Amino acid sequence: MADRYTQTHASRSATTPKRSGAGDGVLVVGLGRFGSALAATLDRLGQDVLAVERNATLAQQWAGRIPLVEADATNPEAxxxxxxxxxxxxVVGVGSSLEASVLITGNLVDMGTPQIWAKAVSAEHGRILQRIGAHHVVFPEADAGNRVAHLVSGKLMDYIEVEDGFTIVKMRPPKEMQGFTVEQSKVRTRYGVTVIGVKPPGQEFIYATPQTRISANDLLVVSGHSELLERFAARP
Structure with missing residues (x-):
């Protein structure tokens, strides 16, 4: 194991751009669907990222595409x-093995990593990760299912729940808004939601003002509590 790791690490040093210094970058452990998408996106955005994967087949698939090390992160020495x-x-993207997820997260906690994001596949898994010291626990499958449920059950075109029910959605304007300004439609008074932005056809999104006039073909970005937004989006 030591010889194998040393060889992989040496390869990484020759191919990975030099880090700008200690105290920056994101370490992504696990190159499953969640971890690989995260690492690839961070790399594309110009972030300093290093992926760690112990499965030789997965590591080979991503070799040369993102900076990575083939190593077993359940081993603190690695x-x-x-x-x-x-x-x-x-970011601990390992979800298929509860034991590996907990061990890796625990190793990072022992190292004093300032921010640890960990993927959980169940509520019980998430509670364990929080108890051992993960700062942020994410539920990719549950979050995606919740989001899609809102999209397929109504008129919403996008749905992002920020925290404690506060949500931002993209939607078409109800008929009662069409042809009127934001102020005239009184959506905040009537429905308790706020129109943040408007995208007219063929144009960029603009911040909404009380004088912004809404047309039938506009897209709206609206914020508020999820229940209020659902009621507002259900308007004809």
Whole structure:
């Protein structure tokens, strides 16, 4: 294991852009669907990212596409050798193995990683991760299912729940708004939601003002509590 790790780490040093220094970057552990999408997006956005994957087949699939190390992150010595302490943010994308997820998260907690994001596949899994010290627990499958449920059951075109029910949606304007300004439609008074932005056809989104006039073909970005938004979106 030590010889294999040393060889992989040496390969990474020759191909990975030099980090700008300690205290920056994101460590992503696990290259399943969630971890690989996260790591690839961070890399595309120009973020300093390093992926860690112990499965040789997955590591080979992503070799040369993103900076990565083939190593077993359940082993604290492997994390130490790849410089995990230098990363202020770590994401544990391992979800299929509860034991591996907990061990990796625990290793990062012991290292004092300032921000640890961990994927959970169940409420029980999430509670364990929080108890051992994960700062943020995410439920990709549950969040995606919740979001899609809102989209397929109504007129919403996009749905993002921020926290404690506060939600932002993209939608078409109800008929009662069409042809009127935001002020004239009185949606905040009547429905308790706020029109944040408007996208006229063929144009960019603009911040809404009380004088912004809404047409039938506009797209609206609206915020408010999820229940209020559902009622507002149900308007004909």
């Amino acid at each position: 994390l130490e050798q790849l410089g995990a302490r230098d990363f202020p943010v770590a």
